[in-house]
Amino acid sequence: MAIQDVNASLRGPKASVVKYDIVAAINGAGLTKSSLSKDVAQRLTLIIVSRYNWLTNEISAGHMQLSALWSVDLRRVKRILTELRTLGILAVKRAGRKGLVTVYRLDLAKIAEITRPFWHVLAADIAARLDTAFPDENTVPAADEDSTSRVEQTADADASPTNVVKIDEARRQRADPVRQAIAREVAPPAFDRWIRPLIHERREDCLVFVAPSSFVANYVERQFGHKIERAIRQLFPEIRRVTFTVALNRPGFTGGQNSRRIARYGTDTEEDLEAV
Template identity: 35%
Template sequence: MQVIRPVGREAASKKYDLLSAMMAYALAGDQNRQRLILRLMALITTRYNWQRNELVMGQKEIARLWSVDERTVKRDMARLRGLGWIEVKRAGVRGRVTMYGLDIERIMLDTRPAWPNIGDDFIARLDGPVAPADTKVVPFRRPEQISADGLWGAACEYLAGEDPALFDAWIAGLADGGLEDGCQTLLAPSKFHATYVRTHLLKRLQMTLRRLDGSVSAVRIQCKTL
């Protein structure tokens, strides 16, 4: 799956791709999902800065746009953060509202099951060549795939379904190092492998594990040889 970066000559079409994916995913769900995603789309289309990945809007303004009270705004923004669709880039303080950013990759991964409802052309366009950052760096030697049980086993099944190629190359070789005090340790077969996963995939691993087990607060990547 290509990572959408809504800048450059094709920025307009990429923005429509993101909004189309969100719309199809919303329509395929229940009314609660539809309402939540519609509200996020309203924020994106009215106040989101695509180039800077910034959404700056106070709770009172959001409540007015959504035609709800501020309690509902707090609840739904928390739900969106829990999904990983938005993240706090700058916490709000007195006189300054919170700045949010979108995790577009997370949104596209979550909405992928609804892409066929849009059409084969949409799928083909977004499943084109992998982004350069993923193609230039490959593991020196593909690690042996490790079977896992428990929480990490469930996470592996989830991640393999999201992106099989990425999973085979980088995630399948990680071993379960145990969960202690909310920190999940994963063991990589080499220092290079550990560094790559820590740099490029840590956020995705954290999000997946937290979705499966809310007690997970951190993920640590270590090399087996340490």
């Protein structure tokens, strides 16, 4: 993502909220085992809050100024700047010369890349806003028919069970009218992050969505429930209820599963939940 594109996404009535989200993400990553240390994360946050111009993407500060701001000596200032430049977060925009300090720029896309693995520990609304401001470029888009044929040919050459399962799952999702209808209502970044992992199944006049955790189920229902219901009603007018529940050791979800169901949105019995 180009730097100018990122800055464009940080303009408008809700831009200030996203800026706070970025600061929260930096500090969250610094408190965890990431490439961004706690010490550097704190000082990066301070310089963003006090010296960063969001419109021009500039930080104007000399070593002496940074030394006073960060309460460290000049040697430590140079180390921190070197670490930030090595990470790709900071770059020189205009070199300092006599009478003028160095002007740096921030690569916000790089900050997003480094902090993305830790967004899930922040509030759900923060993660959603950051997903919208910084779409994951590694998300694989739905393949067209030609690419599908190429994938299937590759699978024929190496028809391992894993490849077959992946191809079948990709084909199933592309042909799923429910997912297609919801995708028209929900923005692509949010759809890929929150909706795509869900499993759904129709049960008489009810459509049940199964999530890997209560957090995901609650968040999807709260943030996208009305859009999902509208899409489903347009697709299947006979559907009267759209519910959200939690996976109970169901195939299709990997890792540890939350065996609890959501009482408000779940099924009536454990037997019903297992049948979903």
